[in-house]
Amino acid sequence: MPRLTQDETHPVRFTLNGRPVSARVSPRTLLTDVLRQEIGATGTHVGCEHGVCGACTVQIEGEPARACLMLAHQAEGCELRTVEGLATDDALSSLQEAFREHFALQCGFCTAGILMTLDALFLRQPDADEGAIREALSGHLCRCTGYAPIVQAALAARNRIKGGPIDA
Amino acid sequence: MKPAPFDYVAAREMGEALEALHQGGTEARVIAGGQSLMPMLNMRLARPATLVDITRIPELSRIEAKGDNVTIGAAVRQSTLERWPDLADRLPLVRAALPWVGHTQLRNRGTVCGSVAHADPSAELPLCLIALGGTVTLRRRRKTRAVAARDFFQGMMSTDLAPGEMITSVTFPAHQTGTGYAFREVARRHGDFAIVACAAIARPDGTATLSVGGVADTPRTLDLPADAQGLDDRLNEFAWHLQARDDLHATARYRRDLVRQLGRATLKEALSCRD
Ligand SMILES: Cc1cc2nc3c(=O)[nH]c(=O)nc-3n(C[C@H](O)[C@H](O)[C@H](O)COP(=O)(O)OP(=O)(O)OC[C@H]3O[C@@H](n4cnc5c(N)ncnc54)[C@H](O)[C@@H]3O)c2cc1C
Ligand code: FES
Ligand code: FES
Numbered sequence: 001m002p003r004l005t006q007d008e009t010h011p012v013r014f015t016l017n018g019r020p021v022s023a024r025v026s027p028r029t030l031l032t033d034v035l036r037q038e039i040g041a042t043g044t045h046v047g048c049e050h051g052v053c054g055a056c057t058v059q060i061e062g063e064p065a066r067a068c069l070m071l072a073h074q075a076e077g078c079e080l081r082t083v084e085g086l087a088t089d090d091a092l093s094s095l096q097e098a099f100r101e102h103f104a105l106q107c108g109f110c111t112a113g114i115l116m117t118l119d120a121l122f123l124r125q126p127d128a129d130e131g132a133i134r135e136a137l138s139g140h141l142c143r144c145t146g147y148a149p150i151v152q153a154a155l156a157a158r159n160r161i162k163g164g165p166i167d168a
Numbered sequence: 169m170k171p172a173p174f175d176y177v178a179a180r181e182m183g184e185a186l187e188a189l190h191q192g193g194t195e196a197r198v199i200a201g202g203q204s205l206m207p208m209l210n211m212r213l214a215r216p217a218t219l220v221d222i223t224r225i226p227e228l229s230r231i232e233a234k235g236d237n238v239t240i241g242a243a244v245r246q247s248t249l250e251r252w253p254d255l256a257d258r259l260p261l262v263r264a265a266l267p268w269v270g271h272t273q274l275r276n277r278g279t280v281c282g283s284v285a286h287a288d289p290s291a292e293l294p295l296c297l298i299a300l301g302g303t304v305t306l307r308r309r310r311k312t313r314a315v316a317a318r319d320f321f322q323g324m325m326s327t328d329l330a331p332g333e334m335i336t337s338v339t340f341p342a343h344q345t346g347t348g349y350a351f352r353e354v355a356r357r358h359g360d361f362a363i364v365a366c367a368a369i370a371r372p373d374g375t376a377t378l379s380v381g382g383v384a385d386t387p388r389t390l391d392l393p394a395d396a397q398g399l400d401d402r403l404n405e406f407a408w409h410l411q412a413r414d415d416l417h418a419t420a421r422y423r424r425d426l427v428r429q430l431g432r433a434t435l436k437e438a439l440s441c442r443d
Contacts, residue, residue, distance in 0.1 A: 002177065003177045003188070004176040006173035006176075007173070028171040028174060030171075030210075049169040049170075050206075050210055051206070051207050054273065060277075063247065065273055065277045066277070069207065070202060070206070070277070071176065071199075071202070074199075074223075117272075135272070135358065136272060138271055138358050139271030139272060139359060
């Protein structure tokens with residue numbers, strides 16, 4: 001039976017933004033810590049470490065989820081996407097562009113998690129309305145912006161992704 | 169905040185999980201979606217010696233509609249159930265309640281059975297299971313048993329689950345023609361735990377039940393006869409009977425008032441949508 005013992009490190013492998021990665025960590029290591037400390041993908045932020053703030057949100061098999069509420073070993077064999085996976089070559093994604101244009105961030109601490117939630121939302125629901133956007137955002141705490149510019153950026157990005165008018 | 173050390177068993181089949189739970193005894197815990205357990209580990213409110221991950225056991229990831237029942241395996245995520253095409257027809261009450269279970273980011277990992285095992289008095293899924301009169305199927309090494317939801321939940325976060333035992337599935341009675349269902353909740357913010365949550369079922373013969381979560385240590389149910397004379401008095405008596413307490417989020421008085429007002433509105437909605 002595959003028992004990973006507590007005093008040792010054990011190999012874990014998954015796909016991160018399309019590339020295979022691996023690390024050796026103990027069973028109690030959080031996914032956030034393996035990403036940031038072992039793999040060096042520090043775009044995923046850590047706030048509360050109990051699932052409330054949403055800063056650590058990543059995509060697991062295409063669905064947004066809390067990386068702080070997952071053990072690294074639970075991600076074995078999974079496909080993960082983090083904020084590092086949004087931009088292609090030197091171009092920001094439409095969503096990232098919209099965040100920049102609408103000043104949808106101040107300190108930026110919550111931004112990576114919010115982007116991963118919205119990116120997944122638009123993949124599943126390209127015509128998500130403001131209600132759906134706000135509901136998705138309810139899983140994130142932003143202490144800087146009051147959400148108005150974030151919602152505006154999300155609407156603008158949705159219109160751009162759908163090929164509609166640029167302005168929300 | 170990091171968990172204390174533990175052994176981790178990624179069970180691939182039921183026998184492995186049951187063996188690991190048997191060996192671990194009271195020091196072993198099942199981990200399913202981790203959406204309640206991981207915060208407890210991170211805050212070191214729980215320090216199990218062994219975690220048994222059951223989410224990779226294929227037979228546990230099934231949703232089965234058989235006869236008048238829907239059985240949901242222990243690895244089925246809340247969001248998977250949310251997207252099940254038959255949900256609206258088969259389990260309209262659960263469909264109404266699911267969007268209130270935390271946020272989508274949590275439902276993407278959290279399981280239906282994990283919420284039942286966790287037995288938070290404000291949680292929506294245990295409330296639905298009790299309201300509908302569902303059952304919990306439990307298994308340990310050489311024994312399988314089914315327990316009625318009303319007997320399974322024993323108190324705040326305490327259940328009939330024995331050491332070495334796991335939930336393999338929960339079974340909800342499916343929608344019956346002529347029955348109406350409604351779910352309403354008041355929380356400080358959408359996605360937060362309920363201050364008061366109400367589930368109402370109105371049957372073809374005119375009888376109804378109202379189940380209320382968030383007030384007592386487990387969800388409680390009020391059965392109403394067909395005439396439903398003196399509804400306000402009954403609701404008032406029920407509200408006092410629940411022995412609400414003050415806490416950070418709401419006073420006992422506010423909770424009682426919600427049981428009366430929200431309870432009445434939820435019952436009305438269920439009565440009006442009988443098909
Ligand atoms: C920020 C936040 C907000 C939340 N809001 C809500 C809310 O509004 N409503 C709500 O209902 N919930 C809420 N939750 C809880 C969450 O939705 C969980 O999904 C759910 O309670 C647990 O399911 P899980 O599969 O993640 O279980 P886990 O976290 O893996 O386990 C929870 C407990 O159940 C036990 N367990 C799990 N599966 C089994 C099994 N098959 N057999 C035996 N024991 C088992 C575990 O050992 C543990 O004790 C919230 C959580 C967070 C972090
Ligand atoms: S760090 Fe994961 S939700 Fe706050
Ligand atoms: S931009 Fe600072 S917390 Fe959101």
